[in-house]
Structures are given as structure tokens and as C-alpha cells.
Amino acid sequence: xxxxxxxxxxxxxxxxxxxxxxxxxxxxxxxxxxxxxxxxxxxxxxxxxxxxxxxxxxxxxxxxxxxxxxxxxxxxxxxxxxxxxxxxxxxxxxxxxxxxxxxxxxxxxxxxxxxxxxxxx
Amino acid sequence: xxxxxxxxxxxxxxxxxxxxxxxxxxxxxxxxxxxxxxxxxxxxxxxxxxxxxxxxxxxxxxxxxxxxxxxxxxxxxxxxxxxxxxxxxxxxxxxxxxxxxxxxxxxxxx
Numbered sequence: 001x002x003x004x005x006x007x008x009x010x011x012x013x014x015x016x017x018x019x020x021x022x023x024x025x026x027x028x029x030x031x032x033x034x035x036x037x038x039x040x041x042x043x044x045x046x047x048x049x050x051x052x053x054x055x056x057x058x059x060x061x062x063x064x065x066x067x068x069x070x071x072x073x074x075x076x077x078x079x080x081x082x083x084x085x086x087x088x089x090x091x092x093x094x095x096x097x098x099x100x101x102x103x104x105x106x107x108x109x110x111x112x113x114x115x116x117x118x119x120x121x
Numbered sequence: 122x123x124x125x126x127x128x129x130x131x132x133x134x135x136x137x138x139x140x141x142x143x144x145x146x147x148x149x150x151x152x153x154x155x156x157x158x159x160x161x162x163x164x165x166x167x168x169x170x171x172x173x174x175x176x177x178x179x180x181x182x183x184x185x186x187x188x189x190x191x192x193x194x195x196x197x198x199x200x201x202x203x204x205x206x207x208x209x210x211x212x213x214x215x216x217x218x219x220x221x222x223x224x225x226x227x228x229x230x231x
Contacts, residue, residue, distance in 0.1 A: 060218030
């Protein structure tokens with residue numbers, strides 16, 4: 001079963017850019033069968049869908065975050081990435097990466113353990 | 122802006138059956154919204170339970186089932202057990218690649 005692991009800084013200063021990496025354990029990023037997704041959760045709050053990317057390069061972002069978010073991928077390194085610009089305290093929370101099915105993209109096969117990012121000066 | 126609604130909390134007795142629902146503030150929810158359900162316990166990532174309305178994810182016991190009830194998506198848990206005590210989230214697709222989570226339901230088993 002594929003393993004996924006988020007990495008990145010645990011602390012980001014306000015108005016700077018948050019950058020996270022998701023490392024995928026197998027070669028499934030090289031096949032077109034999956035979407036690669038980022039989801040976040042503010043402490044004590046619910047889940048928030050950030051966006052996803054497909055190996056074709058197609059991307060979808062949450063309308064509420066679209067102006068500040070970018071998702072990219074590097075298939076050769078088995079990694080995909082999230083950047084969130086101009087962060088505020090509201091961007092503090094756990095960030096999860098996940099793999100979903102391309103044809104049934106509400107079917108999430110695998111999740112990372114999550115990484116806590118705190119926005120603070 | 123369409124919001125996805127869930128009961129904030131629910132309780133069920135051990136061995137009992139509970140149905141959690143997921144709806145839209147604007148319009149009806151249908152199979153075409155591809156509802157999915159997730160379970161989350163404190164300190165853990167979400168666990169996928171149901172996708173595409175009623176398809177159980179790998180390893181999920183058949184005590185968990187998904188359906189459409191009226192104009193809402195539903196997650197039914199039969200024979201509730203103590204370790205079913207968790208937060209449950211639905212995810213709804215609104216079209217154009219837009220997906221939105223519900224606010225979650227905190228399920229207590231007592």
C-alpha cells in the first residue's frame with residue numbers, strides 16, 4: 001500500500017509563503033490513475049479541501065483559496081507540493097496530503113499522517 | 122455560497138444504529154454530488170469509509186453503509202461500538218472540480 005508523508009517547516013511567519021512537500025512511497029505518480037490532493041484542518045475545527053493535481057498537469061483549487069494556493073508535482077522525485085502565499089494565523093493547522101482515484105476522485109486511497117504548521121511571528 | 126451541513130453532534134447506545142446526514146444549504150444533494158464519508162479520531166488523519174455515495178472503502182466493515190435519504194447523503198452505522206466514537210465528515214462535489222467538506226458530526230457512543 002502506498003505510503004505518503006508530509007514535510008516542511010512547522011513555523012511560518014505572517015505574510016510569508018508556506019511550502020509543503022508530500023513524499024509518495026511508490027511509483028504511482030507516474031501513472032494517470034490518480035489525483036494528488038491537499039486538505040487541511042485548523043486546530044479543533046473541521047476539514048477543508050484545498051485542491052488537487054493530476055499527472056496531466058490539470059489542477060483544481062478551492063475557490064476560497066485559489067488566489068493564494070498553488071499545487072505542483074515532480075514525478076521523478078515522487079513528490080508533490082503545496083504553496084500558500086501571504087499566510088495569516090487562519091492558515092495555522094494540520095495539512096494532509098492524500099491520493100484519490102482519477103475516475104472516482106472522491107475515493108481517497110491513502111492519507112499522510114499530517115503536518116502541523118503554525119503561522120506566528 | 123453553498124454550504125455543506127451536518128449535525129454537530131449525535132449520540133448512540135452501544136449496539137444501536139445511527140444515521141448521520143449531509144445536506145446542502147442550497148438545492149438538493151444527489152448521487153451526482155458523489156458524497157463520501159470519513160472518520161477521524163483525535164490526533165489521527167481522516168480514514169476513508171465510503172465513496173461514491175455507497176461504496177465501502179477497503180477494510181471498512183459492513184456495519185458502515187452510505188445512501189441517499191431524501192435530499193441528503195446519509196451514513197448509517199449499525200451495531201455501534203465504543204471505537205466508533207469519532208468525528209465523521211462528508212465530502213461533496215459541487216461541480217467544476219469544487220469539493221467541500223461538511224462541518225463534521227461528533228458521534229458519542231454511550
